[in-house]
Amino acid sequence: MTGAAERLDAQLTVAAPPVGRVKLSLNGVARSFGAVRALDRVDLSIAEGEFVTLIGPSGCGKSTLFNILAGLLEPDPGGTLLLDGAPAPSGSLLGRIAFMPQRDLLLPWRTVLDNAILAAEIQGQKKREARELARSMAAEFGLKGFENHYPQQLSGGMRQRVALMRTFLFDREVMLLDEPFGALDALTRALMQRWLLDLWSRYRRTILFITHDIDEAIFLGDRVTVMSARPGRITLDRTIPLPRPRQPSLLTAPEFMALKRELLEAVEEESLKAFAANGP
Amino acid sequence: MRLARRHLLATAGAALALPRLGQAQGLTKVTLRLKWLPQTQFAGFYLAAERGYYREAGLDLTINPGGPNLLTENLVASGNEQFGLSGGMDSVFSAREKGLPILCIGVAHQVTPFVFVAKADGPVKTLEDFRGRKATAWFTGAHLVLYGMLASRGIPRDALSITPQQVSVTPFVNGEVDVVAATWYNELNVLKARLGGVEKLKLFVAEDYGITVPRDTVIANTAFAQQNPRAVEAFLRASIRGWKASAAEPEAAVAAVMKIAPTIDRAHQEAMLPEALRLMQAGAAARHGLFAIDPAAVKKAHDFFVEHRVLAGPIDLAAAFQPQYLDAIPLPERLA
Amino acid sequence: MSWRTLPRLAAPLLLIALLWEGAVLGFGISPFYLPPLRQVLGAIAALWPAYQSAFLVTLAEATAGFAMGALVGIAGGIAFAHLPRLRRMVLPLFVVSQTVPVIAFGAIVVLWFGNTLAAKAAIAFYLTFFPVTVNTLAGIEAVDPRQVALLRSFGAGSRELLWKLRLPAALPRIFTALRLSAPLALAGAIVGEWFGATQGVGAMLLAALFNEQVVAIWAAILAAAAVGSALFALVALAERALVFWREEL
Incomplete structure (x- = not known):
């Protein structure tokens, strides 16, 4: 696992509080x-x-x-x-x-990676860093090897996973x-x-x-x-x-x-x- | 590819730079707007520009061609252009009547530059034969000359059909029209070529019926001329030099025009030049030099247009025609 | 442009050439109406530098006006989409401007700019900016509101919405307008040259027309077609680079 992914992991799991x-x-x-x-x-x-x-x-x-x-x-x-x-x-x-609507609403002019980081980018995160993080998470979302594909080249399930990844990356x-x-x-x-x-x-x-x-x-x-x-x-x-x-x-x-x-x-x-x- | 791109940039750059600022010191920046597209009818001006006669006379002159959508008098009146080669005397009269601030500083064609033409093997042999025929003429003045010619023989103008003439002479060649107007330097050459020589044509010349309407007047913006009399004089002097050079070296004159408009027909241009020169050297020019303003001819043309009600009334000819710029040039210099 | 596009472009041209020559020979058409293609190409070859510079001059004029029209049109469309008050005040003026026939406009432009590249570019601009404005506006307004909602839920402001969503989403419509405007820009440049220009395809066309040089008329038409194709190719290349994501055009 790369450093970036570890960082995200830490961010996301560290504060798993008792349910309640x-x-x-x-x-x-x-x-x-x-x-x-x-x-x-x-x-x-x-x-x-x-x-x-x-x-x-x-x-x-x-x-x-x-x-x-x-x-x-x-x-x-x-x-x-x-x-x-x-x-x-x-x-x-x-x-x-983090809101994920019914339709994936992916932007056809952005690659898988760039769609995934859209929210992070709007939040002011550096594009390069956001991409690096997204790249390290691609496998987990079943998108390894498709990072630079465009949405119209993907199946419905994959598109949905990109949308989910976008929602997850919108931390x-x-x-x-x-x-x-x-x-x-x-x-x-x-x-x-x-x-x-x-x-x-x-x-x-x-x-x-x-x-x-x-x-x-x-x-x-x-x-x-x-x-x-x-x-x-x-x-x-x-x-x-x-x-x-x-x-x-x-x-x-x-x-x-x-x-x-x-x-x-x-x-x-x-x-x-x-x-x-x-x-x- | 790279070469082509550089060429494109160079051309675009040159075109962008056209309204040049800060010209070489001492030169007055002026333009001459012609009455029509580039052709050897205007060879003297192009040759003078090419050889730098205007620069030597202190002018940085740009020649702008005319065309079907332009009225030289309006452009010169606007002040954006200083000099113009306009239509006939009638153009000057009517511009002055409308109050446009232009004045005539010279006249290029000393005699009527067009004739009326019928086919030699056709039914029209004399003016009397015009009755019941179809004729066309440019309604920018030529039709009035035709009216005058008919009147001189007592033929009413409604004895025949006279309609406005388009640019092409094809309707006449095809026999749809019996009589057509033709300039000596342009359409007549086309007709000779298309019908097989001058002997196939019957010409009716205005001067034979006592009518002369000099054309191709040289005009200037009134305010500019009043403030820059030396520039006007310099313009006329350099133009005369160009025309005299064109008479002496017609090949150079044709080449100067062809350089500006390379796609036009050289043979046609070569045939045009001597006719244009002949019209310029005719009449008053023989005694008073090129561009001479013949007061008698002006008066006669004026009265003719007043008589035909083209003008609402007489206009102030002394204000409209101002020969003093021309007169400042010694006569020997002006004589062809 | 790949090696495959060249034959795809050349084939129809070859077909037109064959039809032209065939018709002239087969039907014995008088050269006064349609001269043989050979003769027209010969005339162009004989005066190649003249045709080349006319091509470049007219292309420069049309491109300058077209580029200005595209910029103003896109900026105008964006402004109208964001400022409804401005739109109510100014868009009607844009519409009225288009009711003035371009020929009448040409006469004014030559008074304003004289015989300059700016004069022709101004007319090309005049014919270009309006369709681009309208299509940019329509393209921006056609953006999926759900996509707008999504980006807003990510915290996007109007500037981010414009750059990340509205403008890219409007690009296909903007390019549709640009494709339509490219020939208009050429027409504008040619009309501009009819008002006393010394150079360019339009000036050549006019001289040939009034001297009844049929071969030269057709040569000028071919030169104009070449300018139009070049302009169209520029738009198509830009479109392919920017709207690559749209299904086969």
């Missing part, structure tokens, strides 16, 4: 667009180093929530949003939380991942999930992960939260007591199936509500 200190906390956070109430008093608290997954029907306001957390959208007055225990008004969140303690594997085929998706868990266990970032897929939510999360149909609010918050590291065989284990059944019912209920309200 609250990293991010939302209390009655709401948001309306004109007459439409997209988000209705969301209460959610995520501990440091915790992996929380969020599922909900389409159009339930997940993206609104993410945009608020990323600092791109102002919540309605009234609620509170605490980061590390301190109130965080919307503008102050820009650049504090923030909280990561918001918005359905990062939604567009991948089932096989690639399963590989990526295990790989993400592996990365997470090494770097211990606090992760909030949106997905449509209940299997994915259970397989990845320490907790699974369910969001209601619009107006969105957290209707279920379930701890997943499955041991880690998790193996693919877990997906067919009875305890997994039991959790899945429970969550499926909750989600279905919300989906039916959404269907009744908005149509498919």
Whole structure:
């Protein structure tokens, strides 16, 4: 391992605190667009180093929530949003939380390496140093040998890994991942999930992960939260007591199936509500 | 490749440097705007420039060609250009009538520089035969000369069709038009070449009908001329030198023009020069030298245009035509 | 340019040459309407230095105006994208400027600049800057808002957004405008030369036109085509270098 990678490793793992200190906390956070109430008093608290997954029907306001957390959208007055225990008004969140949108949104004129360091570069890091660090991490992200390729030369899974690497290199303690594997085929998706868990266990970032897929939510999360149909609010918050590291065989284990059944019912209920309200 | 690039840079650089500042000491920077594209109709000016006659006379002169979209009088009136070779007397009259600040300092072609041409084997043998025919003429003055010629024989102008003439003489060659206007130095040579000699043509000369409209007037910006009479005089002196040299060495004169416009037809240019010289040496020039302003001819042309209502009324000829710059040059120097 | 592009470029030229010669011979076209290509090429060869310098002069004029138009157009597009007030005030003026026919503009330019390279470049500029402005603006505004949101979440300010996202993302549209403007810049330079220029392809064309030298007219047309191709090639090379990431153009 090169010096740079060690440095990053140190940066990322040194302060792995005992799970329990609250990293991010939302209390009655709401948001309306004109007459439409997209988000209705969301209460959610995520501990440091915790992996929380969020599922909900389409159009339930997940993206609104993410945009608020990323600092791109102002919540309605009234609620509170605490980061590390301190109130965080919307503008102050820009650049504090690593945000990975649904699409990879890679820039086609930048190489894999230069896409990966985009956030670091914007943060003012020296390009050469950032590249060196990224180069040393390429293998870990399955991108070795592709450092100087352009995104359009890569497969969907690889592009997603570049986007993840960009998010990781944007060295923030909280990561918001918005359905990062939604567009991948089932096989690639399963590989990526295990790989993400592996990365997470090494770097211990606090992760909030949106997905449509209940299997994915259970397989990845320490907790699974369910969001209601619009107006969105957290209707279920379930701890997943499955041991880690998790193996693919877990997906067919009875305890997994039991959790899945429970969550499926909750989600279905919300989906039916959404269907009744908005149509498919 | 490298050579070509250097050439490109050199050319671009030279072109960029055109509005040169800080000329060689003592030279007055002036321009001459011609009435048309480079051809030996203007050979004397080009030869004088090439041989440095203007520099010797204290002028740093740039010759700018004319063209279909330019009016010399306007450019000289604007003050951006100091000298111009303009159209006929009528151009000077109408510019003065409009109040443009230009004045005439000399006249190049002492007689009407164009004729009207019919085919020798065609139906038009006399002016009387123009009746019922199709004629074209440039509506920049030539049509008035045609009206005058017809009037002198009592033929009403609506007895025939007279339409504006385009640049090409092809409609006449193809028989779509019976009578066409042609300058002695340019179109007539083209017609001779395309129809197989002068004997195939029947010419109608304005002077035979008592009309003379001298053309190719030399004009100057009024304010410039008033403030720099010596420069005007120097310009005329160097131009006369150039034209006399052109008469003595026509090959050198043609070469000077071909150097400026290398793609034009040499044979055509060689044929043009003697005709241009003949027009310049005709009439008053024989006694009063090149560029002479013949007050009688001016008056006659003026009255002709007033009579044909091209001019709303008489204009002040003494103010428009100022021969004093020419008169400052000793006569022997001016005589061809 | 690789060794493969040369035959790809040469083939259509050869085809045109064959069609030209074939048509003249086969249909017995009068040389007054279309002289044989041989004769036209012969005329160019006979006066090679003259055609070469005319080519270079017109290329310099067109390129100068084109480059200015591209710069002003890109800067204008950026400014309009960032300053809506400026856009409301100035963009209509840009539009109005384009309603003046270039010939009328030429007459004014020759009064302002005389017979200089600047005069021709000004007309080439006049025809170039507007399409580039409009396309730069459109290109910047067409940037994926999700990409803008992403970069903002990384803490990017408007300057970083411009350099790292908006401008590169607008490049394909900017180059589309440049490809369209290249022939316009040439037309501008040639029109500029019709107002009393001594040098250049346009001046040659005019002299040939009014002296009815059919061979010289066609020679000037070929020279103009060569200038146009050179300008287009410059744009294409720049595009290939800067917009390499776009799918095959």
